[in-house]
């Protein structure tokens with residue numbers, strides 16, 4: 001067996017239908033008395049429900065989280081936390097809302113209680129991002145890792161299929177890259193394989209029968225495992241491409257992950273055969289790349305960059321940008337191979 005370091009920053013996790021009922025107890029458990037509740041404008045109702053459950057423990061609501069944490073939003077939210085004398089943040093929502101909580105924690109050290117309602121996985125990572133002048137900078141700091149995570153599948157019942165599908169594929173991408181990460185380890189590989197299995201099993205049901213609470217729970221469980229993988233090991237060509245495409249061409253986050261994943265996996269397939277074998281087995285498919293493509297089709301998620309706003313004349317620039325300072329990856333990342341990958345993804349070709 002390979003030698004490895006397992007250095008997993010731990011959060012306390014409360015998982016299950018009605019786990020949301022424990023919110024006030026969990027705030028008290030941290031010794032906090034004035035929680036600032038964060039959400040997107042679309043999830044104001046969830047934030048209001050959180051504040052209602054918190055009663056006197058709620059200091060206020062900041063419902064203006066948006067994708068990629070613009071620095072102006074982070075400043076306004078930090079100022080709100082100061083003005084209200086908040087001593088913790090309750091972030092209820094997806095990666096955008098939890099990302100805003102991290103921006104506050106980075107500066108102030110306030111504890112975050114995350115209540116994730118998508119499958120993005122940010123709640124399990126010490127990774128933060130801030131966007132200034134159109135450029136997103138990311139970093140790692142254990143200060144931003146939520147102290148407590150409340151996973152309540154009932155809160156995901158409202159997640160529409162068009163968001164749930166790509167969000168689940170985003171989570172699978174964390175798992176797949178964890179399997180071939182240069183600093184991977186056998187424990188994280190167990191999380192990754194189980195995460196792929198849980199998500200591949202549940203996502204088609206979530207999309208076809210949105211009210212199926214068991215499937216929602218299994219998908220959220222898979223997302224938890226996937227977030228843990230993302231937080232523990234490094235990422236490769238797939239995430240690099242998604243960050244480049246999202247940042248430079250302003251493409252939607254989870255959809256880019258969905259489209260790129262089968263092609264990034266195909267790109268790495270010969271260089272990481274064991275990761276491919278585990279992925280294919282967890283998907284119940286004969287090939288990892290085709291299995292991921294077919295899963296995306298089955299759940300009605302996008303499979304072509306041209307369908308999610310990518311300009312054809314941007315492919316070469318994207319290939320250039322993503323081969324500059326590449327992340328560690330099993331196969332060397334060179335321009336010609338990446339351009340071919342992007343062309344296949346642009347057209348939405350099923351991997352050969």
Ligand code: NAD
Nearest residue numbers: 040042068094095096117118120122125127155156158159
């Ligand atoms: P999101 O948080 O932007 O949510 C998408 C939309 O879905 C929002 O309008 C949100 O309010 C809505 N929504 C969320 N849950 C809902 C529910 N249950 N019912 C109805 N609507 C709901 O999307 P996301 O994909 O979760 O997060 C994307 C962002 O997170 C990106 O900025 C990405 O870079 C970041 N991210 C960060 C990490 C990390 O480790 N730091 C990990 C993954 C993603």
